[in-house]
Amino acid sequence: MQGLALAIAAYMIWGFFPLFFHQLNAVLPSEILAHRVIWALVFTLGIILLWGQARRFRELLSQPRALAWLALSGLLISSNWLVFIWAVGQHRVLEASLGYFISPLVSLLMGWILLKEKQHPLQLTAGLIAALAIIWELVSLGKLPWIPLFLALTVGFYGLVRKRQPVDSIHGLTVETLWMLPFALGWLVWMQIADHPVAFSHDLKLSWLLVASGLMTASPLLLFAAATRRLDLSIVGFIMYINPIMQFITAVWILGESYPPQRLVTFILIWIAMVLFMWGIWRARKQLASSHQ
Numbered sequence: 001m002q003g004l005a006l007a008i009a010a011y012m013i014w015g016f017f018p019l020f021f022h023q024l025n026a027v028l029p030s031e032i033l034a035h036r037v038i039w040a041l042v043f044t045l046g047i048i049l050l051w052g053q054a055r056r057f058r059e060l061l062s063q064p065r066a067l068a069w070l071a072l073s074g075l076l077i078s079s080n081w082l083v084f085i086w087a088v089g090q091h092r093v094l095e096a097s098l099g100y101f102i103s104p105l106v107s108l109l110m111g112w113i114l115l116k117e118k119q120h121p122l123q124l125t126a127g128l129i130a131a132l133a134i135i136w137e138l139v140s141l142g143k144l145p146w147i148p149l150f151l152a153l154t155v156g157f158y159g160l161v162r163k164r165q166p167v168d169s170i171h172g173l174t175v176e177t178l179w180m181l182p183f184a185l186g187w188l189v190w191m192q193i194a195d196h197p198v199a200f201s202h203d204l205k206l207s208w209l210l211v212a213s214g215l216m217t218a219s220p221l222l223l224f225a226a227a228t229r230r231l232d233l234s235i236v237g238f239i240m241y242i243n244p245i246m247q248f249i250t251a252v253w254i255l256g257e258s259y260p261p262q263r264l265v266t267f268i269l270i271w272i273a274m275v276l277f278m279w280g281i282w283r284a285r286k287q288l289a290s291s292h293q
């Protein structure tokens with residue numbers, strides 16, 4: 001039960017992200033991203049020191065191969081953050097939620113195609129229905145749903161890179177944000193030199209929210225890491241949809257975003273795929289348990 005509670009807490013924090021970043025709509029997405037990188041690094045470094053993991057972290061910093069992979073994953077996750085923050089500011093949370101609905105399906109297809117992983121037929125069917133939903137969106141609305149696709153693909157490739165170089169969440173995020181730190185600091189310095197309006201230190205509420213963005217980034221990863229040590233990954237797979245469901249509810253019923261009727265068909269197809277995906281996880285787990293009896 002403890003593991004389940006930790007996983008639900010992690011996904012609920014991620015689900016609250018649209019409401020949190022909505023409070024920062026007056027701030028440029030690039031400034032939000034820069035502070036998110038900086039303060040996430042501060043918090044994760046603090047956790048590593050508090051847990052007495054400094055030696056292990058130094059060992060990670062001495063591994064060129066791991067650092068190279070984490071530089072790539074850092075680029076992927078930071079670009080994902082930037083587009084998500086921008087989408088919230090542009091009142092396009094509904095499209096962002098669609099991206100996180102399809103991201104597990106994209107990861108599944110990438111594992112099947114690129115890593116030759118065996119998948120349950122129900123999961124493959126779910127992936128094909130998700131692809132059909134994207135085609136429907138393109139045909140019915142006459143444009144590619146680039147926000148959902150970008151978010152789903154960056155999450156998918158991020159997972160692929162982290163699978164090639166497995167590092168625990170906190171150490172991995174620390175190195176990723178360490179790679180991005182020079183760019184974050186450089187951007188903030190350039191904003192000052194170019195006399196661009198900045199929120200940090202000029203507005204107390206916004207300043208604290210920018211600092212809190214680092215805590216919001218690090219805390220669900222901590223909870224998720226603790227949950228995965230206590231739970232079967234298939235159970236984690238079942239509850240991962242808490243995040244996009246909360247984002248969908250936030251977009252429609254709290255932020256009052258409008259959407260074309262055609263997009264409802266897109267979501268219905270994705271929800272069908274979601275059910276098949278979770279059913280496939282359950283069937284695969286059941287078959288695995290039967291084979292070990």
